[in-house]
Amino acid sequence: MSAPPTPARPMGGVAVGLALVLVAVLVGVAAQRVTGGEPTTTAAGAVAATGHTTTVQVVADGMRFHPDRIEVPAGDRLVIELTNRDHRRHDLVLETGARSPKVAQGGSARLDAGVVGAAIQGWCSLPGHRQAGMTLEIVPTGAPTPQAQAQAQAAAPHHSGTPLDPMATPAPAFAARDAVAPPTPTGRVHRRELRVKEVQREVAPGVRQQVWTFDGTVPGSVLRGKIGDTFEITLVNDGTLDHGIDFHAGAVAPDEVMRPIDPGQRLTYRFTATRAGIWMYHCSTMPMLHHIGNGMYGAVIIDPPDLPTADREYVLVQSELYLGRDGEPGDLAKMQAERPDAVVFNGYVAQYAHRPLTARTGERVRVWLLDAGPNRDSSFHVVGTQFDTVYREGRWESRPTDPGGAQVLPLTPAAGGFVEMVFPEPGHYPFVSHAMVDAERGARGVFEVR
Numbered sequence: 001m002s003a004p005p006t007p008a009r010p011m012g013g014v015a016v017g018l019a020l021v022l023v024a025v026l027v028g029v030a031a032q033r034v035t036g037g038e039p040t041t042t043a044a045g046a047v048a049a050t051g052h053t054t055t056v057q058v059v060a061d062g063m064r065f066h067p068d069r070i071e072v073p074a075g076d077r078l079v080i081e082l083t084n085r086d087h088r089r090h091d092l093v094l095e096t097g098a099r100s101p102k103v104a105q106g107g108s109a110r111l112d113a114g115v116v117g118a119a120i121q122g123w124c125s126l127p128g129h130r131q132a133g134m135t136l137e138i139v140p141t142g143a144p145t146p147q148a149q150a151q152a153q154a155a156a157p158h159h160s161g162t163p164l165d166p167m168a169t170p171a172p173a174f175a176a177r178d179a180v181a182p183p184t185p186t187g188r189v190h191r192r193e194l195r196v197k198e199v200q201r202e203v204a205p206g207v208r209q210q211v212w213t214f215d216g217t218v219p220g221s222v223l224r225g226k227i228g229d230t231f232e233i234t235l236v237n238d239g240t241l242d243h244g245i246d247f248h249a250g251a252v253a254p255d256e257v258m259r260p261i262d263p264g265q266r267l268t269y270r271f272t273a274t275r276a277g278i279w280m281y282h283c284s285t286m287p288m289l290h291h292i293g294n295g296m297y298g299a300v301i302i303d304p305p306d307l308p309t310a311d312r313e314y315v316l317v318q319s320e321l322y323l324g325r326d327g328e329p330g331d332l333a334k335m336q337a338e339r340p341d342a343v344v345f346n347g348y349v350a351q352y353a354h355r356p357l358t359a360r361t362g363e364r365v366r367v368w369l370l371d372a373g374p375n376r377d378s379s380f381h382v383v384g385t386q387f388d389t390v391y392r393e394g395r396w397e398s399r400p401t402d403p404g405g406a407q408v409l410p411l412t413p414a415a416g417g418f419v420e421m422v423f424p425e426p427g428h429y430p431f432v433s434h435a436m437v438d439a440e441r442g443a444r445g446v447f448e449v450r
Contacts, residue, residue, distance in 0.1 A: 047117030047140070050075040057081045058136070060090040060103070063129065063286055065122075065136045074140035078113040088242045088260050088285065092136065093125045102126070104262060116140045126241060128290035128332045164323065164341055166349050166442045168205035176355035177217070177346045181313035181368060182224050184303055190225055191232045196296075198239040203321055204342060204349035204442070210329050211295035212239065212283070218347035219317040219372060220281070220298030227302060229273050236266045242285055247271055248414065249279035249300040258284040276304040277394040278315075278368050278416035287332065289374055293322055294330040295347070297372040299416070304391065310420060311363035316345045316380075318411075318433060318443060319372040338375045343438035345445060352431075352445025359423055359449050366420045367431075373413030379434040380409040382447065385421045392417035408434055423449040 054076045059066045063086065072078050084090050084103040092111055093099040100109040113120070116138060124134035197216045203209045214220030225231065235245050242260040250271025257269040282288070283296035299317055320340035322330040334340065342349045359365050366389075371378040387406040390398040393415055398406055400420075409419050423429060429447040432439035 047075045047115065049077070049115050053077045053079055055079045055081060057083065058092070059083050059085055060092075060124070060134070061085040063088075063132055063134055065092070065124075065134060068136050070136070070138045072116045072138060072140055074117060076116060078116050078138065080111040080113060081108065082111060083108045088129075089126065089262060090124045090129065090134065091126065092122055094120055094122045094138070096120060099125070113138065127329050128287045131332050131336070132287040132290075164204040164207045164321075164349065166204070166342055166440060168349075170205045170351070170354055174205075174351075174354065176351040177348065179314045179316060179346060179352070179357055181301065181315045181366075182222055184224050184226065184301075188226075188228065189230045189232065190223065191234075192221075192223065193234045193236060194220065194245070195236045196239045196243045198241070200327055201295075201347075203323075203344070203347065207323070208327055209321070209323060210327055212241070212243070212291060212329070213295050214245075214281075214298055218295035218297075219319070220296075222299050222301065222315050223281075224301040224303070225273055227273055227276055227305060229302075231269075231271055231273065231300075233269045234266055235261065235269060237261050237263050239263055243291065243296065244284035245269060245281060246284040247279070247281045247300060249273055249277075249281070249302055254284070260285040273300075273302045275394055276302045276307075278302075278370050278418065280370055280372060280414045280416065282372070289335050290330070290332045292372065292374040293320065293332070293335045299368070299370045299372075301368060304396075310366035312359055313366045313368065314357055315368045315370075316445075317347075317370045317372050318343065318345055318376075318378045318380075319347065320344070320374065320376055321349070321442075335374065340376065340441065343376055343433065343435075343441045343443040345443060349442035350444050356428070356446040356448035359447055361423055361425055361449060364420055364422055365447075366418050368416070368418045369409055369411060370416040371411040371413050375413060376438060377413070377435065378409075378411040378438075378443075380411070380419065381407060381432055381434040382419075382421060383430040383432070384427065385423055385429060387419040387421050389420035390417065391419075423447065426450055 054072050056070050058080050082092050082100050084105055084107050087105055089102045089104050091100050091102045098113050100111040103109050120138040122136035123130035194214045197213050199216055200208055201211050211218050237243050240263055242262050244258050244260040246258045252271050261267050279300045281298050283291035285291050321342040322334040323341045324331045369380050388400045390406045426449050431445050433443035
């Protein structure tokens with residue numbers, strides 16, 4: 001399903017995203033002045049040690065540190081007692097190099113920041129958490145604000161590397177992801193295990209990225225069923241970060257089934273399909289933008305009750321690539337700024353332009369489409385033919401017996417549907433997202449009709 005490894009090439013970026021602020025729980029600052037010996041470390045700046053220690057209790061909750069600003073008498077040693085009340089793991093890293101271990105929900109850790117002589121920036125080091133707002137500032141009493149600003153700028157991530165070439169040709173051994181839709185299963189209960197894997201994958205010719213996946217592929221496996229079918233999905237976290245899952249095809253309270261789970265844990269998500277369509281599933285862990293933008297999405301097809309037979313069925317999932325450094329996760333800053341390096345079908349730049357999808361004249365071809373985003377709309381169009389059937393977001397918009405037709409299937413992020421067409425004669429029929437900048441970024445392919 002995924003392309004084989006090829007030589008790597010440098011890319012640019014780091015990561016940033018969106019965060020949901022839950023209930024902010026603040027444990028107060030306990031400023032203890034304790035007489036002690038000469039400190040062995042100096043956190044920042046040249047300052048005479050006072051021999052006193054200031055201890056501050058900090059709570060991680062709702063993707064924030066509480067408090068997120070700590071004032072310390074200049075020359076005091078600072079000790080931070082970190083407690084995690086969030087559902088996700090967190091740590092605290094200071095720009096001086098001091099850091100806590102990763103702390104699970106309900107856990108705590110003690111961080112010795114050393115003697116404070118200048119402003120210090122701190123953050124959670126888990127991917128995307130810093131950019132999502134998990135930052136903290138330590139300010140010695142009387143320290144100038146410009147110094148703190150200068151240090152914050154120096155600590156900000158920098159981007160470097162070479163962007164991908166959307167016109168590049170993959171290696172001869174490249175195998176495109178199989179776009180053929182899975183058949184509708186006959187059973188009414190579908191049990192499946194999805195394993196979270198953080199893996200290296202080629203996403204364009206010569207360009208490798210660390211992607212976060214369901215079962216090692218981007219997008220994840222396509223699931224299928226009928227109205228009334230029950231899905232029992234067991235999520236197993238084989239990664240190094242906390243991850244979760246959200247199935248749009250089910251209607252269930254998110255409190256338990258969509259909660260993030262730590263590495264090594266598993267969770268069972270059970271839902272019954274009550275409405276037809278092609279539905280998105282994705283990681284439910286914050287910052288969600290980062291997890292979806294880095295590959296954690298897939299599709300569930302629930303057949304409409306009167307779905308006729310088609311000669312061929314394909315599934316295309318449109319998404320964006322926001323490249324990080326070579327072999328690292330996607331750049332969350334680009335995601336927030338909506339600056340994709342590429343827009344793709346089924347996880348790889350223009351793969352079906354090099355390995356076309358096939359059909360024959362006179363066949364009815366159905367193409368299921370899902371726009372996984374996380375940010376860009378899709379406007380699916382096939383050059384040289386028209387759609388006589390359009391089904392979008394659970395509603396028939398056009399059928400073969402209707403006098404009208406359609407030229408595009410427009411979708412917003414998380415929306416889906418399908419189109420059908422009959423190719424009139426042999427040839428090569430390009431398909432694109434008709435947002436032309438995205439077609440040129442890689443959202444394109446070809447039907448080879450014999």
